[in-house]
Amino acid sequence: MLRIRNLRSFYGNLQALKGVSLHIEEGEIVSLIGANGAGKSTLLNSISGLISSKKGRILLDGKDITNFPPQRIVKEGISLVPEGRQLFAPLSVMDNLLLGAYQRFGRKKTDQIEADIERVFQIFPILKERRKQIAGTLSGGEQQMLAIARALMSKPKFLLLDEPSMGLAPKVAREIFRIILRLREEGVTIFLVEQNARIALQLANRGYVIETGKIVFEGTSEELLGNREIVRAYLGKGYKKVWE
Amino acid sequence: MKIWNPDVERSSREKIEQLQLERLQATLNRAYRSVAFYRETFDRMGIIPENIDSLAKLPQLPFTDRKTLMENYPYGMFAVPLREVVRLHCTCGPGGEPVVIGYTRNDINHWTQISARILHAAKVGKDDVVQICLDYGLFGEGLGFHYGAELIGASVIPGSDTDPRRQLLIMRDYRTTVLLSKPSFALKLIAAIKENKVSLANLQLRGTVFTGEPFSETIRRRIEGELKIKVINSYGPPEIPGPKIATECEKKCGLHIFEDQFIPEIIDPQTGKILPPGEKGELVVTTIAKEAFPLIRYRTGDLTVLDFSPCECGRVLVRMHPVIGRTDNMIIVNGVSFFPAQIGNILAKIEGAEPHFRLIIDREGTQDIVDIMVEVSEDIFFDEMKKLHQLKKQIEECIYQTLGIQVRVKLVEKRSLSGAESGKIVIDKRPK
Numbered sequence: 001m002l003r004i005r006n007l008r009s010f011y012g013n014l015q016a017l018k019g020v021s022l023h024i025e026e027g028e029i030v031s032l033i034g035a036n037g038a039g040k041s042t043l044l045n046s047i048s049g050l051i052s053s054k055k056g057r058i059l060l061d062g063k064d065i066t067n068f069p070p071q072r073i074v075k076e077g078i079s080l081v082p083e084g085r086q087l088f089a090p091l092s093v094m095d096n097l098l099l100g101a102y103q104r105f106g107r108k109k110t111d112q113i114e115a116d117i118e119r120v121f122q123i124f125p126i127l128k129e130r131r132k133q134i135a136g137t138l139s140g141g142e143q144q145m146l147a148i149a150r151a152l153m154s155k156p157k158f159l160l161l162d163e164p165s166m167g168l169a170p171k172v173a174r175e176i177f178r179i180i181l182r183l184r185e186e187g188v189t190i191f192l193v194e195q196n197a198r199i200a201l202q203l204a205n206r207g208y209v210i211e212t213g214k215i216v217f218e219g220t221s222e223e224l225l226g227n228r229e230i231v232r233a234y235l236g237k238g239y240k241k242v243w244e
Numbered sequence: 245m246k247i248w249n250p251d252v253e254r255s256s257r258e259k260i261e262q263l264q265l266e267r268l269q270a271t272l273n274r275a276y277r278s279v280a281f282y283r284e285t286f287d288r289m290g291i292i293p294e295n296i297d298s299l300a301k302l303p304q305l306p307f308t309d310r311k312t313l314m315e316n317y318p319y320g321m322f323a324v325p326l327r328e329v330v331r332l333h334c335t336c337g338p339g340g341e342p343v344v345i346g347y348t349r350n351d352i353n354h355w356t357q358i359s360a361r362i363l364h365a366a367k368v369g370k371d372d373v374v375q376i377c378l379d380y381g382l383f384g385e386g387l388g389f390h391y392g393a394e395l396i397g398a399s400v401i402p403g404s405d406t407d408p409r410r411q412l413l414i415m416r417d418y419r420t421t422v423l424l425s426k427p428s429f430a431l432k433l434i435a436a437i438k439e440n441k442v443s444l445a446n447l448q449l450r451g452t453v454f455t456g457e458p459f460s461e462t463i464r465r466r467i468e469g470e471l472k473i474k475v476i477n478s479y480g481p482p483e484i485p486g487p488k489i490a491t492e493c494e495k496k497c498g499l500h501i502f503e504d505q506f507i508p509e510i511i512d513p514q515t516g517k518i519l520p521p522g523e524k525g526e527l528v529v530t531t532i533a534k535e536a537f538p539l540i541r542y543r544t545g546d547l548t549v550l551d552f553s554p555c556e557c558g559r560v561l562v563r564m565h566p567v568i569g570r571t572d573n574m575i576i577v578n579g580v581s582f583f584p585a586q587i588g589n590i591l592a593k594i595e596g597a598e599p600h601f602r603l604i605i606d607r608e609g610t611q612d613i614v615d616i617m618v619e620v621s622e623d624i625f626f627d628e629m630k631k632l633h634q635l636k637k638q639i640e641e642c643i644y645q646t647l648g649i650q651v652r653v654k655l656v657e658k659r660s661l662s663g664a665e666s667g668k669i670v671i672d673k674r675p676k
């Protein structure tokens with residue numbers, strides 16, 4: 001479904017991605033693990049068009065979307081749940097969701113959008129309860145759910161998740177991971193960036209390990225969990241086993 | 245159609261090439277980071293691994309050869325610390341110098357999958373009794389297939405590649421259905437069947453998978469005919485963590501290279517230039533899924549041809565012609581490979597200086613016979629016969645101990661190896 005060949009991304013003169021190639025098939029959860037500053041968020045931001053200074057090729061179902069602006073990429077069916085959630089804090093839950101469907105606004109589409117809000121409320125019942133609440137006053141877990149729900153409002157076939165468990169209590173993080181699995185069952189393909197590599201690999205079919213902007217390992221989750229170097233570097237002490 | 249990993253074996257060229265690029269880049273990044281030889285060579289040549297942004301740029305990378313592996317003995321080419329290595333195997337260089345090959349847990353899992361693919365292509369299943377008559381020791385061939393056969397769920401007999409008579413009795417009594425061996429062992433087995441007057445009706449054998457040495461179609465037909473079985477060929481150079489890199493399918497029209505783990509190239513052995521598909525040249529292999537012992541553009545010394553046309557079996561994996569010959573002077577005799585230089589080294593040790601010698605290889609029945617003519621100084625000839633006989637025995641014994649091959653030594657006078665064939669160290673009279 002998504003094929004990336006030799007992606008190089010730049011922040012000014014600084015090269016953050018140094019020729020990354022990877023692929024994600026339809027219906028898969030693929031995770032990307034790596035240390036802080038390795039280029040994980042850069043990769044997601046490059047796919048979603050937020051970083052325009054890049055070389056290489058990003059192909060979605062064979063179509064070259066490398067230089068598409070973010071709004072076109074959303075239209076192509078790729079939606080990002082950004083790191084730190086990036087909600088519209090002063091707005092209500094409902095307004096945040098509606099903004100998620102922004103690029104779909106138009107005549108005769110209100111019914112569809114309303115139906116989608118209902119669908120999203122089924123996945124996140126708590127958001128229905130809180131629909132009039134100001135987003136900034138939600139708990140961390142609820143905010144994360146809202147960020148995912150907002151991304152779903154563009155009806156993506158492909159979801160990019162950047163550190164969805166960050167700053168959440170283990171119990172809440174577990175809930176988020178259950179939702180990720182449910183989304184896959186509903187046919188959404190997921191590219192997951194996660195600090196908590198153990199959980200990421202337990203959820204994912206396959207994974208990539210990124211180090212200073214370069215992929216150094218790739219394989220099935222089983223293979224990556226069986227690699228002692230990866231286990232030592234990314235799954236060692238200090239990583240909570242919140243999924244167990 | 246029997247295909248073990250259809251996701252890979254029956255995928256598409258486009259998918260395979262994407263996977264190859266990803267794995268090649270990760271392998272280069274790791275090799276550059278962790279193997280001093282690759283880091284120094286790349287630096288010296290001004291190669292930055294991340295600039296290899298397509299498979300077409302693979303030829304920009306330097307070759308790795310047997311000599312490099314020997315110079316980095318024992319652990320210089322390892323890309324992981326020893327504590328991550330769970331298995332060590334070895335192979336020998338031209339002068340008998342060993343090369344150590346390491347495997348991580350994932351490497352072993354990969355080789356298990358690969359041997360399962362080969363056995364599956366040979367239609368081995370749960371109901372089969374598989375007898376593995378290969379070396380179970382340092383060289384690792386026996387264990388390589390053992391794991392795959394167990395994974396498939398067959399009943400596995402860890403046999404050996406010596407004593408065909410005993411293996412034959414096991415084969416009869418345990419009702420072996422599939423034999424894994426070198427072709428030369430199957431020939432010994434046929435001899436043992438005749439010698440012991442075992443009736444084929446008492447054997448359940450229906451197939452064999454061959455490995456370890458090239459064989460001709462004549463030999464295949466003979467073995468298939470005499471044992472009433474199907475023969476499937478497999479291929480893998482001993483230095484490449486494997487156990488094998490390619491297998492035949494039931495169509496028997498070339499060996500499918502496992503391209504998700506190995507990238508093959510064909511080069512002109514003289515110039516090192518890439519040859520287009522369909523041309524005969526030296527096979528060069530890059531491993532793209534190995535953790536402990538990655539090899540970049542390894543020169544196998546084997547001559548073959550690649551065929552990218554689709555195979556009727558449904559696999560999209562490229563096919564290689566069975567090995568046509570060698571770029572060096574490696575000789576395979578009764579399944580054991582060696583270099584003439586190894587014989588020279590042994591003679592030098594015994595005589596103090598390397599004498600002129602000539603190998604004459606022929607086939608008698610199913611057996612390869614090696615005669616070695618060795619020049620000795622005149623004064624020995626003036627000496628008593630007993631001494632000459634002792635020297636002959638000593639050389640034969642020493643070659644058997646070192647290389648594992650039985651030879652017949654003939655001592656000749658100095659300068660008697662000149663004449664019309666003076667330049668030739670090896671004369672191979674075996675029918676092709």
